Amino acid sequence: MKHTISIQVYNHSGVLARVAGLFSRRGYNIESIAVGVTEDPDISRMTIVVEGDEHIVEQITKNVHKLIDVLKVSDISQEDTVDRELALIKVAADTSNRSDILQIVDIFRAHIVDVSEKSVVVEIVGDEQKLEAIIQLLRPYGIKELTRTGKISMVRGSKPQSIPSRRIASA
Amino acid sequence: MAIRLNKDDERRKIKRMTGAQAFVQALIDTDVDTVFGYPGGAVLSIYDALYDAPIRHILVRHEQGAAHAADGYARATGRPGVCLATSGPGATNLVTGIATAYMDSIPMVAFTGNVAQGLLGTDAFQEADITGITLPVTKHNYLVRSAKDLPKVIREAFHIASTGRPGPVLVDLPKDISIAQVDYEYPETVDLPGYKPTYKGHIRQILEAAYAISAAEKPLLYVGGGAVASGAHELLAQLAEKTNIPVTTTLMGLGAFPGTHRLFLGMLGMHGTVAANWAVCECDLLIAVGARFDDRVTGKLDQFAPNAKVIHIDIDPAEIGKNVPVDIPIVGDVAAVLEVLLEKVSPKSANAWLTQVEQWKQEYPLAYDKPETGELMPQEAIETLYKKTAGKAVVAGDVWQHQMWIAQYYKFDNPRHHLSSGGLGTMGYGFPAAIGAAVAKPDAEVWAVCGDGSFQMNAQELSTAATYDIPVKIMIINNSYLGMVRQWQELFFRQRYSNSHLMPNPDFVKLAEAHGVPGVTVKNRAQLEEAVHTAQNTSGPYLIDVHVVPEANVFPMVPAGGALSDMVGIRGRLES
Ligand SMILES: Cc1ncc(C[n+]2csc(CCOP(=O)(O)OP(=O)(O)O)c2C)c(N)n1
Ligand SMILES: [Mg+2]
Numbered sequence: 033m034k035h036t037i038s039i040q041v042y043n044h045s046g047v048l049a050r051v052a053g054l055f056s057r058r059g060y061n062i063e064s065i066a067v068g069v070t071e072d073p074d075i076s077r078m079t080i081v082v083e084g085d086e087h088i089v090e091q092i093t094k095n096v097h098k099l100i101d102v103l104k105v106s107d108i109s110q111e112d113t114v115d116r117e118l119a120l121i122k123v124a125a126d127t128s129n130r131s132d133i134l135q136i137v138d139i140f141r142a143h144i145v146d147v148s149e150k151s152v153v154v155e156i157v158g159d160e161q162k163l164e165a166i167i168q169l170l171r172p173y174g175i176k177e178l179t180r181t182g183k184i185s186m187v188r189g190s191k192p193q194s195i196p197s198r199r200i201a202s203a
Numbered sequence: 204m205a206i207r208l209n210k211d212d213e214r215r216k217i218k219r220m221t222g223a224q225a226f227v228q229a230l231i232d233t234d235v236d237t238v239f240g241y242p243g244g245a246v247l248s249i250y251d252a253l254y255d256a257p258i259r260h261i262l263v264r265h266e267q268g269a270a271h272a273a274d275g276y277a278r279a280t281g282r283p284g285v286c287l288a289t290s291g292p293g294a295t296n297l298v299t300g301i302a303t304a305y306m307d308s309i310p311m312v313a314f315t316g317n318v319a320q321g322l323l324g325t326d327a328f329q330e331a332d333i334t335g336i337t338l339p340v341t342k343h344n345y346l347v348r349s350a351k352d353l354p355k356v357i358r359e360a361f362h363i364a365s366t367g368r369p370g371p372v373l374v375d376l377p378k379d380i381s382i383a384q385v386d387y388e389y390p391e392t393v394d395l396p397g398y399k400p401t402y403k404g405h406i407r408q409i410l411e412a413a414y415a416i417s418a419a420e421k422p423l424l425y426v427g428g429g430a431v432a433s434g435a436h437e438l439l440a441q442l443a444e445k446t447n448i449p450v451t452t453t454l455m456g457l458g459a460f461p462g463t464h465r466l467f468l469g470m471l472g473m474h475g476t477v478a479a480n481w482a483v484c485e486c487d488l489l490i491a492v493g494a495r496f497d498d499r500v501t502g503k504l505d506q507f508a509p510n511a512k513v514i515h516i517d518i519d520p521a522e523i524g525k526n527v528p529v530d531i532p533i534v535g536d537v538a539a540v541l542e543v544l545l546e547k548v549s550p551k552s553a554n555a556w557l558t559q560v561e562q563w564k565q566e567y568p569l570a571y572d573k574p575e576t577g578e579l580m581p582q583e584a585i586e587t588l589y590k591k592t593a594g595k596a597v598v599a600g601d602v603w604q605h606q607m608w609i610a611q612y613y614k615f616d617n618p619r620h621h622l623s624s625g626g627l628g629t630m631g632y633g634f635p636a637a638i639g640a641a642v643a644k645p646d647a648e649v650w651a652v653c654g655d656g657s658f659q660m661n662a663q664e665l666s667t668a669a670t671y672d673i674p675v676k677i678m679i680i681n682n683s684y685l686g687m688v689r690q691w692q693e694l695f696f697r698q699r700y701s702n703s704h705l706m707p708n709p710d711f712v713k714l715a716e717a718h719g720v721p722g723v724t725v726k727n728r729a730q731l732e733e734a735v736h737t738a739q740n741t742s743g744p745y746l747i748d749v750h751v752v753p754e755a756n757v758f759p760m761v762p763a764g765g766a767l768s769d770m771v772g773i774r775g776r777l778e779s
Contacts (some may be wrong), residue, residue: 042397049338050338053338098519102397103396
């Protein structure tokens with residue numbers, strides 16, 4: 033199962049390596065990781081997406097929680113969240129097919145952020161399914177480059193994301 | 204030169220000093236009395252500040268020795284041990300000792316020098332990214348970026364190392380930090396919002412545990428190093444006695460419950476006793492106390508305690524449910540939890556279960572044959588030591604056969620008397636750890652019982668023992684083999700003894716004498732008894748090279764990956 037783990041950390045050097053190390057030591061590959069500062073400039077939030085066994089991910093999460101620089105950890109996979117990711121996609125495009133590509137971009141409410149003779153760069157924001165869908169549709173034209181930010185997530189409504197999920201709190 | 208502040212009167216006063224002096228002052232303010240270390244270019248200023256400081260510095264002969272000595276100091280006292288090394292190779296030489304402490308949750312603070320901050324990351328001379336290297340084997344580590352942070356970092360490092368689930372913390376000190384000028388102020392408190400260990404157990408869980416104990420017909424206490432770490436030995440004994448529950452411990456738990464107690468079944472696991480392992484197989488309630496279900500303990504996991512409900516008491520939430528499913532988890536300090544549990548649990552009288560395990564204990568004691576030639580069996584050497592020291596010595600072991608024989612035949616009645624590398628299984632641990640223990644507890648009788656292979660991994664510390672006249676008594680269980688390797692080759696590799704024979708071993712007595720340590724070689728029981736007597740009556744270090752039967756094996760044994768019920772080498776009382 034795919035897990036989305038939200039972690040609040042102190043912005044200390046090495047904290048990313050500490051967190052990542054706890055995944056890699058169990059042979060787990062982090063699928064995506066997005067890090068940025070929060071409303072408090074001393075604190076960053078990481079959103080980690082990792083595929084793996086429920087039990088092992090839970091144990092890793094508990095170990096992450098033990099890190100001195102980690103304030104809060106929650107596995108928000110089961111929560112009602114807003115998920116977003118941004119991708120930049122450079123697609124081979126010339127005069128013959130540029131309008132077809134534009135059409136796809138419009139349907140997805142994506143944007144063209146760069147145009148050259150032989151390619152366009154598409155910027156798209158959305159959840160994973162949306163990104164996967166546009167990538168599938170653009171692939172036949174020839175994707176020359178693709179880069180993604182990794183997912184960021186926020187639990188919906190008034191419940192702040194910083195409350196650790198019950199599973200971790202009760203352990 | 205160190206600036207001396209009278210700790211209590213002037214603790215809060217700000218003084219201007221160098222980073223190196225601040226380092227030393229912060230150690231003093233943290234009540235550090237001993238540092239095990241080895242100097243080098245990156246720590247010259249620190250060594251200069253130590254020169255006339257009121258801190259004892261023990262110069263080891265290899266940094267690994269410093270780390271193990273700090274570890275031995277910590278295990279013997281419960282207080283964090285301190286080691287210090289220079290940058291690069293000095294720092295990397297500490298790593299095995301740090302990892303050893305990490306695996307066994309031993310409080311330690313390791314200080315390393317590093318190149319000046321401007322050179323970090325440039326492959327400068329004797330640079331090593333020691334915070335990177337030790338990331339997975341420390342509880343936490345610091346790279347100090349500003350001299351003014353030193354007191355705070357040092358205070359935090361000791362706090363982290365010695366609270367919660369203890370462990371080693373490394374502090375890396377770039378060279379420019381120690382020469383910078385700094386206004387010294389020791390922080391009054393530690394403020395770590397991301398670090399809040401849970402001490403008190405959840406009362407509802409404890410009540411559930413008390414109920415499960417009342418309901419159980421065949422309960423068993425399975426006790427690990429956490430009981431030693433939290434100082435819970437007395438509470439544990441009271442709990443076992445009140446409820447008449449038999450007790451087994453792990454290697455790390457030896458001494459947490461009296462080895463001579465009527466309720467003690469001996470160690471469990473790969474080389475556990477029949478009574479302990481069978482009790483695990485048969486129990487209907489397993490109460491794990493500060494233990495972590497290590498694979499050397501459980502054997503085949505899905506057949507471990509197959510009929511039992513499991514209560515797991517541990518301060519580390521990440522240990523709960525890691526290897527086995529737990530019915531009643533209790534996160535908290537073992538002593539804090541046992542205190543409440545002891546009060547809540549109803550007394551139980553001895554029952555058929557206790558009779559059963561006692562019968563196993565009687566029928567299948569640990570046993571070995573003594574050869575008619577009069578040659579010494581290694582087990583006999585340990586039994587002799589046990590007798591001659593009245594079971595009161597602090598005994599540090601190295602790794603393997605002899606380590607298991609110590610665990611089996613030296614019945615530790617008290618915690619912090621058995622020092623052994625359980626998790627990492629570090630050969631070469633025993634002797635320097637014994638040095639650390641002897642430095643920490645000058646009045647204790649401290650023995651290093653070493654393998655002939657293991658001893659050679661840190662034999663250089665003979666110089667340290669001689670230099671400071673540290674009263675460590677060394678007993679080498681000399682079987683002229685890497686005994687563990689030989690035993691496995693005999694049993695599982697068709698007696699193909701590949702690279703496990705140590706002949707010719709050095710003459711250990713001459714080796715000791717060359718370092719200024721007296722010693723004697725012994726080959727039979729009478730000689731051994733006399734030698735132990737001599738050692739006990741020698742004020743400084745002493746070495747006994749005990750030649751034992753080379754092919755003795757450790758039994759009983761659960762072959763790797765087997766279930767605890769699959770023990771081989773069981774001997775009944777009737778056969779022996
Ligand atoms: C540093 C290190 N290297 C290798 C090993 C693997 N190993 C475990 S026990 C052992 C042999 C130990 O021989 P010795 O010290 O003579 O003890 P004995 O088993 O003979 O009592 C070896 C090589 C280890 N545990 N530690
Ligand atoms: Mg040997």
